[in-house]
Amino acid sequence: DSGVTQTPKHLITATGQRVTLRCSPRSGDLSVYWYQQSLDQGLQFLIQYYNGEERAKGNILERFSAQQFPDLHSELNLSSLELGDSALYFCASSPRGGAYGYTFGSGTRLTVV
Amino acid sequence: AQKITQTQPGMFVQEKEAVTLDCTYDTSDPSYGLFWYKQPSSGEMIFLIYQGSYDQQNATEGRYSLNFQKARKSANLVISASQLGDSAMYFCAMREGGSQGNLIFGKGTKLSVKP
Numbered sequence: 748d749s750g751v752t753q754t755p756k757h758l759i760t761a762t763g764q765r766v767t768l769r770c771s772p773r774s775g776d777l778s779v780y781w782y783q784q785s786l787d788q789g790l791q792f793l794i795q796y797y798n799g800e801e802r803a804k805g806n807i808l809e810r811f812s813a814q815q816f817p818d819l820h821s822e823l824n825l826s827s828l829e830l831g832d833s834a835l836y837f838c839a840s841s842p843r844g845g846a847y848g849y850t851f852g853s854g855t856r857l858t859v860v
Numbered sequence: 861a862q863k864i865t866q867t868q869p870g871m872f873v874q875e876k877e878a879v880t881l882d883c884t885y886d887t888s889d890p891s892y893g894l895f896w897y898k899q900p901s902s903g904e905m906i907f908l909i910y911q912g913s914y915d916q917q918n919a920t921e922g923r924y925s926l927n928f929q930k931a932r933k934s935a936n937l938v939i940s941a942s943q944l945g946d947s948a949m950y951f952c953a954m955r956e957g958g959s960q961g962n963l964i965f966g967k968g969t970k971l972s973v974k975p
Binding site: 749778780782795803837839841848850851853854 | 895965966968
C-alpha cells in the first residue's frame, strides 16, 4: 500500500456519461497530481493541486475538471465521455517542502463502451 | 520536442546479469530532478530512484543505480543482478520548475528477464 488511495479501481461506463474519480493523498502530502495513461499517448500530466489551489495544468480536456477539498482529497470529473477516454488514471501526491518523492496510487482503470 | 527520450521500446536480459536502460532529457532549467519508475503488469507505479541536477554523485538504491551524465543530458538506469521479478515497464521522468513541479514521462522501456 503506497499510502495514496484511489477509488474506484475499475469503472465501466457508456459514451456520453459522466464519472468521478477519487484520490486520497498520503498523509501530510499537500500536492496532488492527476495523470492519464493510454496506449497511444503514454503517461500524460493532467492537472496539479496544492493545498486546495490549482497549481498547474497539462493536457487536460475541457470536458475534464478536478478539485481538491479542504481535507486534501481530490476528485477528477470526466464528462461527455468518449471511447478515447478509456485509460488508466493515476493520482500521485508529494509532500510539502520539496522532498523528491512522488507516490502514485494504484490507478483507476476507466473503460468507456 | 520530446523532453524525455527512451529509445529502447523493449529489452531482454538474462537473469543475474546487469542491464542498462537509456534515458536522455532536454531542459534549460538549471534545477531539475530525474526519476525512474517501474510499472509491473499489475499496473502500479513504483518509485525506484531519484537524481537531483545538483547532486554530485550518482544515485544508488540497492540493485538500482543511476548513471547521471549531466553534460550529455542522460540519466540511464542500471539494474544489477537482474531477477525475474524485474520484468516490467520502466519509465524515466523529469521534474522541472521547482520541487512541486509535475513529472514529464518518457514512453517507457519494456524489460523482459529471461531465466
